[in-house]
Amino acid sequence: MNLPFNKPHLSGMEAKYISQAVANGHISGNGQFTKKCQSFFEERWGFKKCLLTTSCTDALEMCALLLDIQPGDEVIMPSFTFVSTALAFVRQGAKIVFVDSRTDHPGMDEDLIEELVTPKTKAIIAVHYAGVACDMDKIMTVAEKYHLWVVEDAAQAVDSYYNDKPLGGIGHLGCFSFHETKNIQCGEGGMLVINDERFSRRAEIIWEKGTNRAEFFRGETNKYGWVDIGSSFLPSDIIAAFLFAQLEELEDIQKRRCSIWHSYFSGLENWSAENGAQLPFLPEYATNNAHMFYMVCKNLEQRTALIKKMKENDILAVFHYLSLHKSPFYQSKHDGRELPESDRYSDCLVRLPMFYDLEEKNIRQITELINGNTKS
Numbered sequence: 001m002n003l004p005f006n007k008p009h010l011s012g013m014e015a016k017y018i019s020q021a022v023a024n025g026h027i028s029g030n031g032q033f034t035k036k037c038q039s040f041f042e043e044r045w046g047f048k049k050c051l052l053t054t055s056c057t058d059a060l061e062m063c064a065l066l067l068d069i070q071p072g073d074e075v076i077m078p079s080f081t082f083v084s085t086a087l088a089f090v091r092q093g094a095k096i097v098f099v100d101s102r103t104d105h106p107g108m109d110e111d112l113i114e115e116l117v118t119p120k121t122k123a124i125i126a127v128h129y130a131g132v133a134c135d136m137d138k139i140m141t142v143a144e145k146y147h148l149w150v151v152e153d154a155a156q157a158v159d160s161y162y163n164d165k166p167l168g169g170i171g172h173l174g175c176f177s178f179h180e181t182k183n184i185q186c187g188e189g190g191m192l193v194i195n196d197e198r199f200s201r202r203a204e205i206i207w208e209k210g211t212n213r214a215e216f217f218r219g220e221t222n223k224y225g226w227v228d229i230g231s232s233f234l235p236s237d238i239i240a241a242f243l244f245a246q247l248e249e250l251e252d253i254q255k256r257r258c259s260i261w262h263s264y265f266s267g268l269e270n271w272s273a274e275n276g277a278q279l280p281f282l283p284e285y286a287t288n289n290a291h292m293f294y295m296v297c298k299n300l301e302q303r304t305a306l307i308k309k310m311k312e313n314d315i316l317a318v319f320h321y322l323s324l325h326k327s328p329f330y331q332s333k334h335d336g337r338e339l340p341e342s343d344r345y346s347d348c349l350v351r352l353p354m355f356y357d358l359e360e361k362n363i364r365q366i367t368e369l370i371n372g373n374t375k376s
């Protein structure tokens with residue numbers, strides 16, 4: 001058996017909707033399917049305004065432009081995250097101030113944020129690792145106290161909640177990813193959620209190359225021209241057509257992933273307790289969107305042995321982020337603080353195969369292999 005780590009799932013309607021988009025005759029951005037995807041997010045999760053982007057990275061770059069990040073501004077975020085979280089702000093000249101992770105969860109330790117705030121701090125980026133909510137009340141409280149912006153990197157957090165609030169809808173801005181490794185995917189894609197109406201108009205302009213094209217086509221202005229900075233952040237309607245086919249299957253996709261997640265959890269509960277490994281922890285305010293199933297091994301040796309054992313059985317288990325404060329690019333720019341929890345997750349966290357078409361028998365094979373009940 002050859003088990004990949006991820007296998008993008010197809011709902012079956014992707015090709016049909018793509019041909020519909022082609023038949024519509026307009027496959028540039030902001031077309032019919034783009035509007036359908038945006039409305040889906042606005043209606044299902046009650047988001048005020050959504051703009052489809054070519055990636056979550058792009059949505060984060062739009063945030064950096066909207067927040068008017070300038071050279072020297074400080075932006076607080078976890079070190080244990082994907083490059084894009086930092087990259088989008090670094091491109092505008094921001095200095096990244098990294099927060100360590102929690103001991104019970106790879107997400108950033110909300111209690112460490114306030115002490116990192118300086119007069120130069122402009123924003124906090126909350127990353128909902130594995131789709132598990134950060135403690136948003138704590139983060140919003142610090143942000144209000146010091147007048148900071150909050151961006152949610154909800155790349156992994158589609159259809160996940162903080163108490164009864166959907167993630168991506170709590171900070172001033174939120175960003176989702178539809179990269180093929182995410183729950184809902186279109187190869188490459190993203191969504192910017194604008195929760196603070198002060199950003200609505202400008203977001204649309206930045207999205208469409210610094211022009212007021214969207215307003216013009218809505219008949220709100222009789223002139224269409226260059227009014228601000230911006231870029232081409234909007235994807236072709238072909239991509240949106242693919243994405244819409246996935247969104248229609250959201251319930252089914254989430255249900256299947258959750259079932260896989262729970263099979264892993266129950267199959268590994270004993271092993272992890274006996275071997276000093278940590279299973280995913282969900283705070284009482286967080287829901288589970290089953291984006292990922294990870295374990296935190298006791299140490300690097302245990303993880304290396306586990307990945308090796310899986311590989312010998314043609315199963316791909318993989319580690320995750322290398323702390324950004326130790327990355328070749330940012331190491332010399334980091335302020336030098338030790339971030340031991342972030343490093344621990346870099347060394348000890350392992351992710352198991354997680355995708356819609358993973359079968360129960362595959363999960364049993366994996367958990368038995370880890371439990372040591374199966375000869376390789």
Ligand SMILES: *Cc1c(COP(=O)(O)O)cnc(C)c1O
Pocket residue numbers: 054055056057058081082084085127153155156176177178179188189190
């Ligand atoms: C996947 C991911 C991104 C990047 O998403 P793209 O759509 O590939 O640009 C950013 N942040 C986090 C936390 C992610 O998991």
